[in-house]
Amino acid sequence: MTADLTALALAGLVHIIYFLFFSVRANRELDLDYALGPRDGTPSREPSNITARLGRAYDNSAAMFGLFAGAVLLIAVSGQPSTITAVLSWAYVVLRVLYTPAYMLGLTPWRSVFWIGCLICCAGLYIAALV
Template sequence: MSLELICLASAGLLWAAQLAHVALRANLEIGSRYFISPRDTDPPQPLSPGTARLQRAYQNHQEALLLFAVAVTTVTLAGKESLLTGALALAYLGARFLFVPAYLFGWQPWRSVFFGIGYLCSILLLVIALL
């Protein structure tokens, strides 16, 4: 398996871990009764600021992961894997890992820097695939 695909699989596992972490914290804060209901009403209380930040970080990763998946798939199907594309995939993955604590702890401007690095890596992978 190529490094790019390993990074994509790892990013998927990070995404799943983020969801599990948010779900666990939300259940502990609000209680499972709300989460097993049809959720026709607002939660009985808002999430704590930390859990709300983790939820937003998860949603951000969900959006970013789609672009990265398209980029890695395109590079792979085009047969354009190289040291550069592997390095870009690793940089994306590293940036996404760092994005989570940066969002949770409100590290500014690092949260935006890590987002930008991941986004740029995905765009560069797409450009390379097209060359």
């Protein structure tokens, strides 16, 4: 497996771990009936700021993961893995690992710096596929 695909696999695992972390926190804070039900209404309690941030960070991660996965798969299918694409892929993983805690803890401007770094990594991978 190429370094790019290994980074993609790890990014997927990081995404799952952060989802589980958010999910466990949210289910502990919200009532069980709401957590197990169809979630048509609003919960009887609001989540804490940290849990709400984790939810937003997860939503962002879900959106960004598609961009990253598409870029890495494009590199793999086109047979263009390189040192540059490996560095961009691994930088993406490191930045994603840093992003969620930064968002959860309200670390400005670092949350935005990590997010922009992830976007730059994805753009670099797409550019590398075109070159």
